[in-house]
Amino acid sequence: MAKENKKTKNTQYLTIKEEREIAKSNRKIMKQFERAKNRKNVDESEFTTQMHDPRNVIEIDNLHTYFYTDVGTTKAVNGVSFKIPEGKIVGVVGESGCGKSVTSLSVMQLVQGPVGQIVDGSIRYTTSEGKCYDIAKMPRDEMRRIRGKEIAMIFQEPMTSLNPVFKIGDQLDEALAIFEPKMSKNEVKARSIEMLEMVGIADQEKIYHNYPHELSGGMRQRVMIAMALICNPRLIIADEPTTALDVTIQAQILELLLEVKNKINGSIMLITHDLGVIAGMADYVVVMYAGKIVEAGDIHDIFKNPKHPYTVGLMRSLPSLSHVVTGSRLYSIPGQVPSPVNLPDNCYFCNRCEYSFDICMEQYPPDYYFEDNHRAACFLYDEKYKDLDLIKPELPRNLTDDSESIMARKIPQGRVVLESETDGFGG
Amino acid sequence: MVKYILKRLGLAIIILLGVSLLIYMLTMAMPADYIDNRTAAAVQSGQMTPEDVLRLKELYGLADKSLPGILKGYASWFSNALQGDLGFSFLYGRPVTQVIKEYVWISFFISLIAYVIEIIIAIPMGIRAAVNQYSGYDYTVSVFSMMATALPSFFLAALLMNFFSINLGWFPLQGLTTATKIFHPSDKWGIFLDKAWHLVLPIITLTLLSIGGLMRYTRTNMLEVMNSDYIRTARAKGLPEKKVINKHAFRNTFIPLVTTLSGMLPGLFSGAMITETVFSIPGIGSMALRATLQGDIPFVMGYNMFLAILTVIGYLISDLMYAVVDPRVQISK
Numbered sequence: 001m002a003k004e005n006k007k008t009k010n011t012q013y014l015t016i017k018e019e020r021e022i023a024k025s026n027r028k029i030m031k032q033f034e035r036a037k038n039r040k041n042v043d044e045s046e047f048t049t050q051m052h053d054p055r056n057v058i059e060i061d062n063l064h065t066y067f068y069t070d071v072g073t074t075k076a077v078n079g080v081s082f083k084i085p086e087g088k089i090v091g092v093v094g095e096s097g098c099g100k101s102v103t104s105l106s107v108m109q110l111v112q113g114p115v116g117q118i119v120d121g122s123i124r125y126t127t128s129e130g131k132c133y134d135i136a137k138m139p140r141d142e143m144r145r146i147r148g149k150e151i152a153m154i155f156q157e158p159m160t161s162l163n164p165v166f167k168i169g170d171q172l173d174e175a176l177a178i179f180e181p182k183m184s185k186n187e188v189k190a191r192s193i194e195m196l197e198m199v200g201i202a203d204q205e206k207i208y209h210n211y212p213h214e215l216s217g218g219m220r221q222r223v224m225i226a227m228a229l230i231c232n233p234r235l236i237i238a239d240e241p242t243t244a245l246d247v248t249i250q251a252q253i254l255e256l257l258l259e260v261k262n263k264i265n266g267s268i269m270l271i272t273h274d275l276g277v278i279a280g281m282a283d284y285v286v287v288m289y290a291g292k293i294v295e296a297g298d299i300h301d302i303f304k305n306p307k308h309p310y311t312v313g314l315m316r317s318l319p320s321l322s323h324v325v326t327g328s329r330l331y332s333i334p335g336q337v338p339s340p341v342n343l344p345d346n347c348y349f350c351n352r353c354e355y356s357f358d359i360c361m362e363q364y365p366p367d368y369y370f371e372d373n374h375r376a377a378c379f380l381y382d383e384k385y386k387d388l389d390l391i392k393p394e395l396p397r398n399l400t401d402d403s404e405s406i407m408a409r410k411i412p413q414g415r416v417v418l419e420s421e422t423d424g425f426g427g
Numbered sequence: 428m429v430k431y432i433l434k435r436l437g438l439a440i441i442i443l444l445g446v447s448l449l450i451y452m453l454t455m456a457m458p459a460d461y462i463d464n465r466t467a468a469a470v471q472s473g474q475m476t477p478e479d480v481l482r483l484k485e486l487y488g489l490a491d492k493s494l495p496g497i498l499k500g501y502a503s504w505f506s507n508a509l510q511g512d513l514g515f516s517f518l519y520g521r522p523v524t525q526v527i528k529e530y531v532w533i534s535f536f537i538s539l540i541a542y543v544i545e546i547i548i549a550i551p552m553g554i555r556a557a558v559n560q561y562s563g564y565d566y567t568v569s570v571f572s573m574m575a576t577a578l579p580s581f582f583l584a585a586l587l588m589n590f591f592s593i594n595l596g597w598f599p600l601q602g603l604t605t606a607t608k609i610f611h612p613s614d615k616w617g618i619f620l621d622k623a624w625h626l627v628l629p630i631i632t633l634t635l636l637s638i639g640g641l642m643r644y645t646r647t648n649m650l651e652v653m654n655s656d657y658i659r660t661a662r663a664k665g666l667p668e669k670k671v672i673n674k675h676a677f678r679n680t681f682i683p684l685v686t687t688l689s690g691m692l693p694g695l696f697s698g699a700m701i702t703e704t705v706f707s708i709p710g711i712g713s714m715a716l717r718a719t720l721q722g723d724i725p726f727v728m729g730y731n732m733f734l735a736i737l738t739v740i741g742y743l744i745s746d747l748m749y750a751v752v753d754p755r756v757q758i759s760k
Contacts, residue, residue, distance in 0.1 A: 108663055112654075140668070148665025155656060155663075163657040164755055165678050175664040211754045227664065 026068040063121035078291035091282030099291040152228035156240040158220035162212035169208035195226040218249035290348040297374030307376035312393040461722040514725035523729035534698035534710035541633035553645025576639030601707040690745030693737040
């Protein structure tokens with residue numbers, strides 16, 4: 001017991017000696033990664049790979065993104081694997097601090113360096129020219145081939161994501177001009193205005209000459225979407241695109257996203273903590289917790305038949321009409337996401353989990369597979385513990401109805417249905 | 428715009444009024460005035476009686492040191508100043524405006540060159556230090572520029588003098604012209620070169636003193652901008668890193684830089700009191716220091732009013748520049 005006490009104390013307070021050691025090793029590691037990233041004229045074969053399934057736009061495989069901070073290594077993304085099939089929307093859900101945004105920034109190689117580094121894993125992406133690159137290994141210079149043109153990103157904060165000192169038109173033109181150096185200025189401008197029209201901005205000529213501060217938040221997010229789509233990217237990463245907007249604008253922006261996705265025939269990685277948004281938009285869902293995927297699967301599987309206690313908890317904390325009817329309190333998952341520094345070697349959710357049992361405290365669960373590539377990392381589904389008669393988490397009846405009704409609200413226009421709806425996904 | 432400037436100028440008049448009254452009272456409150464300084468030796472040796480001194484003081488208007496007396500003196504100074512007459516300098520025996528006009532240009536010349544060199548060196552240095560935060564370059568530049576800034580000007584000047592003029596003999600020690608050389612008045616180029624040669628060390632001193640501050644200011648602002656969302660957007664667009672830094676980041680760092688630096692412009696006329704004195708350069712700064720030490724009230728008043736006007740103009744320029752460089756700022760009233 002005394003020994004254990006000492007151990008927990010050490011993780012909270014660092015002695016000067018420990019601090020110095022951390023700083024020293026951090027510097028060394030960061031230098032090494034930065035040097036690798038800053039190399040020039042790297043042979044292409046070094047970061048060229050092969051897709052495991054050509055129908056996927058991107059395959060994220062065992063991705064680890066760490067932050068080397070002064071208090072220790074923060075494992076923000078700790079072994080994440082999922083795929084985005086062509087023309088599909090994959091929703092990534094989780095509480096704040098689960099590594100959703102860091103996953104998306106890793107794909108763009110925009111993780112704030114030198115502190116943040118992609119440490120391990122691969123991000124396989126096929127460009128429109130048919131070449132397959134491993135983004136995790138790409139040097140910084142080469143990354144420009146992918147950013148903007150192949151993968152575009154829409155950020156959470158439209159209010160601060162546009163440069164305040166340049167006109168909307170300049171910022172749009174610039175995005176296109178890098179990749180289309182042959183286009184004349186007028187052609188570029190015509191295309192920018194066309195994009196503004198496409199995202200539903202009336203009076204494009206005027207907006208083109210406006211500064212960002214002259215537009216509302218919703219308008220700015222539309223401009224951001226226009227900017228992201230101007231080069232016809234194959235994958236759009238939308239990092240909580242509606243969080244900063246009010247509810248009516250939210251619906252409009254989501255609808256717009258779906259619409260333009262179909263126009264350019266791209267895929268979307270939609271990051272959000274709003275399950276309602278996911279239900280209305282996504283084809284597949286990835287549930288993240290403390291830097292790992294706890295459950296992933298088809299939208300119907302996740303919403304009708306969630307397996308992981310965390311997913312169930314998230315759904316139960318969705319406000320619904322039944323709460324109003326029965327007067328019951330809205331559920332919230334007790335506790336907080338654990339600090340991603342010095343994570344223990346057990347299920348990260350076990351402290352907050354109503355269903356946890358002995359083994360949960362001892363090791364991290366592997367993935368257990370269900371039908372249609374539906375997977376969950378939870379010991380409740382281990383055959384070994386079948387005899388224990390464990391209680392499995394289940395959605396309350398009223399919520400299954402709710403989730404169905406949410407999904408029924410799906411925006412109908414232009415859903416692309418591929419023949420192989422089921423097998424494009426999974427670990 | 429015009430209305431705004433007029434409003435600001437109206438405010439400036441009130442500020443200048445307060446400043447002038449304050450300076451006048453403070454100079455009058457100095458323990459030993461001009462006459463005391465001048466006659467101390469004579470009184471000591473018995474050549475002058477205290478009555479003589481008092482008579483002299485009355486002549487100079489320094490006799491009555493009570494509050495009503497000071498206010499009366501101020502009122503007469505003020506009414507003359509309104510007519511553009513800043514009075515006669517006790518020390519230099521000439522109209523104050525004339526003295527300022529004569530000596531301000533050499534000070535302006537030195538400050539302007541130092542200012543330009545400072546900008547050329549400090550801003551790129553600050554940007555590079557910010558882009559490579561915590562790198563060897565960042566630490567080296569920060570340490571050296573802060574060392575130069577932290578040194579007192581007279582000490583830094585003395586170091587430079589010792590090294591470059593006494594040990595190496597590259598530059599003259601003091602003054603503005605070589606006393607042993609006689610230039611023909613038509614030899615303008617020769618005179619100019621001689622003066623420029625004398626001004627190298629003072630300009631280096633002033634530049635070294637100011638680089639650190641501007642470099643750190645640029646670095647801080649640049650760092651703040653580099654961490655903002657729109658820089659991430661610019662990168663996500665696929666812009667080359669050079670363009671992200673030189674266009675998107677610098678254009679935003681430019682705003683505080685331009686407003687601060689343009690606000691400093693009028694101050695270039697104010698002279699560098701200590702540096703000029705150490706190098707014995709007859710600029711407005713060293714003239715003002717001598718006048719202050721001697722209690723030359725008309726000159727001190729005139730010079731300080733000159734400084735106050737420069738400061739007020741500096742702030743006005745700085746505020747107006749905001750509207751020029753930042754599209755979010757508009758001057759309406």
